[in-house]
Amino acid sequence: MNKSQVIQKAIITQFINSKDKNIKFETVQDLIKEGNVREFYFKYKRKEDSDKSYIAQRIFKLDLYRKLITTIDNKVYMIMNQYGEIKAK
Secondary structure (H helix, E strand, O other): OOOOOOEEEEEEEEEEEOOOOOOEEOOHHHHHHHOOHHHEEEEEEOOOOOOOOEEOOOEEEEEOOOOEEEEOOOOEEEEOOOOOOOOOO
């Protein structure tokens, strides 16, 4: 990871498969059970009380130790949800 790279804070609401849009997960645990994390992109909010949601590119790297997600366009997102509570509200 580049030290000058900006890390965006994100409250993950949903993981969606890029090939089959019907496959959706609301938790990281379900995403990991599925297997291929790189085939998914995610929807997120920047603030918890915000109604506006954003869509990120496909996941390139998932670092659960640091709670970071790197996408294929080299953007880094910090997961702001509590571990085990990464669900849509």
